[in-house]
Amino acid sequence: MSVLEIATPDDWHLHLRDGEALRYTVPATSRCFARAIVMPNLKPPVTTVADAAAYRERILAHLPEGHAFEPLMTLYLTDRTTPEEIDAAADSDFVHACKLYPAGATTNSASGVSRIENLYRVFERMEERDLPLLVHGEVTECGVDIFDREQVFIERHLIPVRDRFPALRIVLEHITTAEAVDFVLSSPANVGATITPQHLLYNRNDMLVGGIRPHLYCLPILKAQRHQGALREAAISGNAKFFLGTDSAPHERATKETACGCAGCYSAPFAIELYATIFDQLGALDRLEGFASQFGADFYRLPRNTGMIRLERAGNTIPASLPYAEDGTIVPLAAGQTLDWQLVTPQH
Numbered sequence: 056m057s058v059l060e061i062a063t064p065d066d067w068h069l070h071l072r073d074g075e076a077l078r079y080t081v082p083a084t085s086r087c088f089a090r091a092i093v094m095p096n097l098k099p100p101v102t103t104v105a106d107a108a109a110y111r112e113r114i115l116a117h118l119p120e121g122h123a124f125e126p127l128m129t130l131y132l133t134d135r136t137t138p139e140e141i142d143a144a145a146d147s148d149f150v151h152a153c154k155l156y157p158a159g160a161t162t163n164s165a166s167g168v169s170r171i172e173n174l175y176r177v178f179e180r181m182e183e184r185d186l187p188l189l190v191h192g193e194v195t196e197c198g199v200d201i202f203d204r205e206q207v208f209i210e211r212h213l214i215p216v217r218d219r220f221p222a223l224r225i226v227l228e229h230i231t232t233a234e235a236v237d238f239v240l241s242s243p244a245n246v247g248a249t250i251t252p253q254h255l256l257y258n259r260n261d262m263l264v265g266g267i268r269p270h271l272y273c274l275p276i277l278k279a280q281r282h283q284g285a286l287r288e289a290a291i292s293g294n295a296k297f298f299l300g301t302d303s304a305p306h307e308r309a310t311k312e313t314a315c316g317c318a319g320c321y322s323a324p325f326a327i328e329l330y331a332t333i334f335d336q337l338g339a340l341d342r343l344e345g346f347a348s349q350f351g352a353d354f355y356r357l358p359r360n361t362g363m364i365r366l367e368r369a370g371n372t373i374p375a376s377l378p379y380a381e382d383g384t385i386v387p388l389a390a391g392q393t394l395d396w397q398l399v400t401p402q403h
């Protein structure tokens with residue numbers, strides 16, 4: 056097969072950042088994706104419906120002419136989030152979910168939740184109002200090894216939340232382990248997961264053997280090869296609980312190539328080509344459309360996109376770096392690698 060046409064995809068986990076960064080991040084996603092779930096971990100975070108409305112306008116102000124793109128906004132849960140704010144979110148037509156960051160788990164999560172049980176009244180209202188809960192699923196206790204943090208979070212926190220709020224729609228974001236795959240598979244249909252390109256393409260050897268590669272450092276951290284295998288199997292399984300979420304998380308080059316580098320991989324400019332290359336290598340190109348363009352919309356109870364995109368089989372080399380922010384540069388995921396697919400007809 057040398058041409059691939061699929062329904063226009065959506066990105067169900069995306070960091071666009073704010074301010075000057077939007078000039079780069081918004082077109083990188085809108086060239087290909089019709090919608091994206093926009094993460095709220097700004098400084099300060101997006102905690103109210105009013106914040107989300109203002110942020111949505113700043114995003115749309117950077118949409119290039121001729122691009123059709125709908126940012127699907129989210130609220131950042133804190134210890135102080137109220138059930139009333141959940142009602143306001145559910146009543147709005149642009150807030151589509153709330154995001155749980157355990158305090159200290161990842162980039163800009165300092166205002167996150169310190170004790171998950173404190174949010175049970177909020178979860179109860181989300182369940183009533185059918186507003187999905189998106190989860191960065193890692194514990195933060197310093198005694199728990201970084202490679203075990205997802206699995207321990209599932210056992211200690213996620214299983215109790217799922218069982219206490221059986222109708223709550225939950226997305227375990229950017230899953231990285233076989234245990235996360237098993238958790239999703241053994242849960243009812245209202246529990247799903249997003250899978251990133253980096254966790255499909257790489258494992259911890261790619262990050263650490265022969266030298267440390269800061270541009271592969273993201274959270275949850277890349278795991279062992281057997282976990283990568285479980286994620287690949289889930290992504291190409293055709294099971295509608297697993298869908299595309301890039302977790303494209305831009306950090307300027309200097310903040311990654313330093314003694315204490317930031318977590319996050321910037322994949323947006325080549326996202327669909329990365330996924331197409333992986334699915335092709337796994338002999339599962341026919342499963343890409345469900346994963347990229349259908350299952351997420353179904354989970355969020357939004358209409359599937361009616362437009363199409365076209366990709367062609369062609370050597371597509373990702374540049375070593377791209378312009379980003381004021382005078383900055385950014386190193387995209389898989390910089391310097393040649394992908395097997397290229398987007399030729401965006402959204403038509």
Ligand SMILES: NC(=O)N[C@@H](CC(=O)O)C(=O)O
Pocket residue numbers: 070096161162163191272273274275302304305318319320
């Ligand atoms: N994934 C990451 O490593 N980083 C994300 C935050 C997140 O999604 O956890 C970021 O905002 O930089």
Ligand SMILES: [Zn+2]
Pocket residue numbers: 161191228229274275
């Ligand atoms: Zn996260």
Ligand SMILES: [Zn+2]
Pocket residue numbers: 068069070094302303304
């Ligand atoms: Zn993220």
